[in-house]
Each structure stands twice: as structure tokens, then as C-alpha cells.
Amino acid sequence: MTLPPPAPGQHPASGARPTSRSRRRFLRQLGLAAAGSLLAPPLLQACRGQGGGAGDPASGGSELVISTFPLYIDPDEPDAPGSVARFRADTGIQLRYLEDINDTRQFFARIQPELASGRSLSQDLLVLTSWQAARLIGLGWVDPLPLAEVPNAANLIPALRNPSWDPKGHYTLPWQSGIAGIAYNIKATGRELTGVDDLFDPALKGRVSALLEMRDTMGLLMLADGQDISAPSWDAAQPSFDRLERARRDGQIRRFTGNDYQNDLLAGNLAACIGWSGDVAQLAQEEPDLRFLVPESGGLLWADVMVMPKGARHPQAAARWMNWVYEPVEAARIAAAVQYISPVQGVQAILAKDPATAELASNPLMFPDAATEQRLRVFGPLSGSEEARWEERFAAITEA
């Protein structure tokens, strides 16, 4: 089944930024591993605030430091301040909102030295992909969230309660979630795509890309193979790994990408790719020929979640922030800007009421219908040693 794109020319909410392509993962890898590594040294320094807080001018007052992905919240507009500014004004809390996570995988390498040696980070909250949050929980590198002080957490949508990465919901609260599926340009493919097999169609040779985010790429392929990904098994994954490796070798797969598939899709270098729902929802406003497919065999539901790293110094302020963004009205503003699946109940009704955002309320990429929801699967946990094996094989396909 193909989800229709939002109507062309549609504009996001009044409080949201006019169409600019890409919010969430645009810099997330500046597509790219490379920028991450080129930028890493200064950022490493930035992480290094510890204990006494030298170079941390406001450490005495109520300060809150958050690290997250770029373009993942409603920004300041000339006439309307964004969520960050309004939170500051309303609460008097000095929020430092750092959009410094460019590559979800490399960010771990940045925080690892501090957390592994038992020092606390300067951040009070991190927005991480769910599997990474699970890793941190397993390592004991996070504190439980002060949920007693977050009454609005009750607004969490049922689909994201008691998730596999945090079964009791003590450590994580979702920031946004979304779907990994197949994005394609119908002019370039010349036909509607129907499933994962279409990515391997020789007619599309060299004009297909897959994601470097292993769980998304492998998850889609394994679902197409009829495998269960809620408890992913190494043996069951081998046919999908083999298929991916062959496709790379044959030149079927042009690139493995981070968020930069967006540029290639718009430039016409890609006909189809594995991509993320919110990106496509936004891109489709510029390029009406773009489609997003949640394959019959299943799409990947993922979530980025807020976690509190161990020893965070401002848990109260963090609780106020989480409570603030879980207020449905505030969540609706953010949702209208980023166009992913909001984890907060009541957002759809609020968007529907405002004529400027009514169309978003019926966008199936933001509010999946029941049929789509049934096809969504979450990639289950991999143990540390299992994961090492998976990543080694995946890297041998993407890097060697």
C-alpha cells in the first residue's frame, strides 16, 4: 500500500517554519560519517564539562543542557519564538539546547570516555535513538527519569508505552518517532513500487540507496524475507545480509546514506531508497512526485527518546522540560514543524482544529492509519556481543 504524499503546496503550521527540506537528520550525518569525524575533536571538548563546571558560567543557577539532533524542534520565527525560547521565558530555566548530534552512531563514541569512566556529562538530557538508549540502560549509564514530576507523561501514546528498549518505561520518554520505509520518485521509477523487492529491480540499478542505520536497512530486508525482527537472530539475518552484499557488489545499490539520501532523491540521482517518513513528508511538499511506501511485508517503527545520563545535575529542570513538551499544545507545535509521529496524545485533534494545520492532521505519515500501524514492527534488542557481530558484517558490506 502506498501512502499518498501530502498535497503539494501545503504549508506547515503557523508556528512552524515554512518548508525547508530536512529537519531531523539533515546534519545528522551531514549525511555523513565524515563531517562527524571532522567535527568530532572540538565537540569532544564540548562534552568535557565535568564536576566543577569550568567554562560553565551558569552552573550555579537552574540550568538545563540538552543534546539532540539538528532541526528537530520548531525554530524561532521573526514573529513567533520557538519552543526553546518560550520555555526559557516561561520557566526562567536557562536551557542550553545543543543540536550537536550529527551521527547517532558516532555520538556514542563521543560520550563513551566520560560515562565509561564514571564521570558525568555536562548534559542533563540526551535525545538518542531507541536502540542506543537500550545500550546505555544496559550499561547502567543512565539515571531513571524523574517521572513523578512529569504528570504529562501520561499523555504518551499507547503504541510507545512499555517499549522493547525500556520495558518498564523508567528510563526513556520518546521525543519523536517515525517509520523507516521506502521512499521513491514515481517519475524516476515510472511505476508505483509495491515492496522491498522493487529495490532490487535491475531496472533501478545504480539508482537505489540504503541506510547506514543498520537496524532500519536490515529490518526492512528481514521483514521482506518473512523473518521476525522482534527477536532478531543472526542465522535468520544471513540471507538478508547476503542479498544486501550481492546488491552492493553488483552496483544495484548506489550508496549507503545517512540523512543525505534527501539531496540525492531531489537531485534525481536516486529513484528509490530506504528512508524515513518525516523526511519524505517534508520533501514531498517541494517534490510532489515523491512517495513513501510502508511495504506489505512490514515497515520499521523507530523512536528517538530522551534519557538522563548518569549523574545529571539538573533532574528537576529536566522534568520541567519533559512535562512542557508533553503538553499537547506544545507537542502539536513541534509536530507541525518536524512532521514525524508525535508521541503525545491529543496532537492530532489540536492540529485538526487550526485551519493552517488541518491538513497535517490527516497526513498518514504523521498519524498512521490502523492498517499501516499493523504493519509496523520494532527491531528487537541485540546483545552486546551479537551486535558486534552484526555491525562487523554490516560494515564489511558498507565500507569494504
Added chain:
Amino acid sequence: MLPSPRPERRLRWAWILLAPGLLWLTLLYLLPLLGLVPLSLSEPLSRFGLDTRFSWHLTNYTDVLGTYGPVLLRSFAFAGLSTALGLLLAYPLACAIRFRGGRWQPLLIGLVVLPSLTSYLVRAIGWTSLLGDSGPVLGLVAALGLTDLGNGLGLLRDGRLLNTPTAVVLGLTSTQLPFLVLPLVVALQRIERRLLEAAADLHAGPWRRFRLVVWPLSRPGLASALLLSLIPAAGDVVNPLFLGGPNDRMIANAIENLLLVQLQAPRAAALTLVLMALTLVVMALSGVAVWLQLRQGSSDHLVLP
């Protein structure tokens, strides 16, 4: 020849002048690099911890060579090709700047360096729009009817240019070009015009003047240009990432992935040291070549034609 100062005094001055640079290199380069040696022979104690145990873990080397050996070869092949291509462009350019540039020489040199003032990340991203499937380069190729030829020669892949080895080599060439041109210009500037005039007086035509005067005297510059281009090109990250496909990755991409994604610092260290060793071999070979030339050059002085 002018008499040179007494050798021992010259030597002392050489060391004094070298000291700051040597100190810098030792502290910030050599020591960290040596630190990689034990790391490369260690195994991690846990997957996400930082602690490693030294255990003569040679399998790190065999593992990375097994997986990434072909990538190493590819890296040096790409570096060699781009350097060769770069030299074909740089040598005539350097000659033109030196012998035809006149008073515009500083400006021309500035123009050569100008692209380097832009981040090479940005330049690589710029290349992607030039070389893209609907970009101007392929448009020109198609308009000239050269697409099939390009495919046949293996320069294009199914009519595509972006994300092919060709694109990576082109990107590397453009990145390295200033490092090829500058040493050559400097070497050529040291050639005295009087030598060329003397050659002309002796009825040497342009070709013989080039072959007997310009070429031999430019060879030291050529050697440093080669090294300045070859070594960074072999370790490039950005060009293969943006301009190459998954079959065109280079070794630095693998090292980065090992260290930051797979969190296998010991294996990353092993691969880094292998790359360093190969680079040193290349340098040693060119050192030998320069030494042979110098010996030949000094004997040239003695033999009168």
C-alpha cells in the same frame, strides 16, 4: 662552486633550526603514534568499555587485512591515479606560470591556491552536483555522444559518473592539485633564466632546452610534489564518501568506521599502523629515487660533454 662553511658548524646550525619542529613532531605525532602499537596488539576487555588488555593479539592485523586488504590496495591505486592525472595537469601549469606568467606570477599562484580556501568538505559536496545524473558534466558528455564510449572505457558506470571510481579520482585530483603545482613552481623558479639563454645560444631548440635543462632541474620539485599528493590522497576520507559508491571506499573510511561505529579501537589502530607502514615504504622508495638522482646529478657536474 662556492666553498661551503665548515661541515661541523653547518651541522650544529641544522640541529638548532630543526629542534622546534622535531620537538613538535615527537610530542604530538611520534609518541601518540607509538602509543598505537601496543593498542593494536590488545583486545578490548568489554565491548563498550575503554580498557584493553595487551596480549600480542596479532589477529587484529590478520582480521583487518583480511577484511580491508582490498580497500588498502584500492586506496593506493586511487591515490596513484589521481597523482598521475594531477601531474599531467600540474606540470604544464607550473611551467606556464613560471615561464609565461611574467609579473602575474603571484596572482596565478594565488589562483591555484584559491580553491583550498574553501573547506574540502564543501568542495566535495559541490562536486556531487556537478557530477550528478542530471548535472552539467554528464549533460556535456551526452551532448557530445560520448556516453557509450565512457561506459566502454569503464569511466562511466551505466552512464553514471557520481558514485563511481572515476568521480573519486577526479575529486582527489582536484583536492591535491595545489600541492602538486606549488612545489613544481618553486622548483622551476630556481632555474636560472641564464641557463636557458645559454642553451638557446648553443642552438638548443625548445624541446632540447626542456629535456636538458628544465626537466632535470625540476625533478626534486617533482619528487616532493609526488609525496605531497600521494600520501594525503591515500588517506582521504571525504572524496570516497561523497563521490564514491560502496564499492569505492578508501582505507580511512574503514578506519573511521572501526573506531567510531564498530568501537574496535585496537583493530582501528592496527589498520592505521598498516597504512602508516605502507606510506613509509612509499616515502622510502621516493627517498631512494631522489638520492639516486642527486648522485647522478652531482656526477653530471663532473662529466663535461
